[in-house]
Amino acid sequence: ETGVTQSPTHLIKTRGQQVTLRCSSQSGHNTVSWYQQALGQGPQFIFQYYREEENGRGNFPPRFSGLQFPNYSSELNVNALELDDSALYLCASSPRGDGYTFGSGTRLTVV
Amino acid sequence: AQKVTQAQTEISVVEKEDVTLDCVYETRDTTYYLFWYKQPPSGELVFLIRRNSFDEQNEISGRYSWNFQKSTSSFNFTITASQVVDSAVYFCALSEESWGKFQFGAGTQVVVTP
Numbered sequence: 403e404t405g406v407t408q409s410p411t412h413l414i415k416t417r418g419q420q421v422t423l424r425c426s427s428q429s430g431h432n433t434v435s436w437y438q439q440a441l442g443q444g445p446q447f448i449f450q451y452y453r454e455e456e457n458g459r460g461n462f463p464p465r466f467s468g469l470q471f472p473n474y475s476s477e478l479n480v481n482a483l484e485l486d487d488s489a490l491y492l493c494a495s496s497p498r499g500d501g502y503t504f505g506s507g508t509r510l511t512v513v
Numbered sequence: 514a515q516k517v518t519q520a521q522t523e524i525s526v527v528e529k530e531d532v533t534l535d536c537v538y539e540t541r542d543t544t545y546y547l548f549w550y551k552q553p554p555s556g557e558l559v560f561l562i563r564r565n566s567f568d569e570q571n572e573i574s575g576r577y578s579w580n581f582q583k584s585t586s587s588f589n590f591t592i593t594a595s596q597v598v599d600s601a602v603y604f605c606a607l608s609e610e611s612w613g614k615f616q617f618g619a620g621t622q623v624v625v626t627p
Contacts, residue, residue: 406557433613435613437615437617442619444519444604444619445604447615450613450614492556492558494613496612501563501612502560502612502613504550504558504559505557506556506557507556507557
């Protein structure tokens with residue numbers, strides 16, 4: 403059983419809308435990373451948060467933003483959705499310096 | 514820039530056959546970390562192994578083994594005596610940090626049939 407829970411599991415949005423994806427990590431996991439995995443491809447690093455501050459970002463536009471909360475939960479927000487944003491979004495958390503645990507992801511479909 | 518190449522898109526084997534997954538990487542860093550993850554149909558990535566750039570020892574864990582060759586920038590993964598439960602997508606990944614900010618390859622789909 404994974405210690406990282408993502409919600410919702412599936413989501414359908416319309417182009418131009420905004421979406422918030424959520425991730426709940428285990429206690430003590432003060433590092434969280436988000437990845438985008440398009441169909442048939444490997445996950446792409448979006449950004450990482452450490453103790454509620456952004457700590458590295460991949461090649462994604464500013465309309466991808468995130469938040470990390472003191473209770474070890476986090477959010478990924480995407481504004482002005484595009485069709486190419488359709489993907490599996492994975493959250494991974496770590497107690498800094500130790501292994502990452504991945505969630506099962508949120509499947510986002512933009513129509 | 515870092516890059517990970519998994520040239521094999523899909524490998525199909527019959528149960529009990531061995532299967533080797535290739536991974537070639539590119540990095541300018543002298544210190545880096547290599548990983549293998551398994552992604553079953555449920556979607557989560559399951560950690561299999563981590564190896565740092567200074568440790569070229571091969572490793573065996575049950576039916577899994579890994580061959581790290583710095584000279585050819587390769588980190589290959591072999592499943593011995595494959596089983597149906599090994600069917601999944603396998604990803605090789607590279608990171609400049611001990612954990613996190615992974616650069617993943619495109620993945621190799623392994624299909625094991627009875």
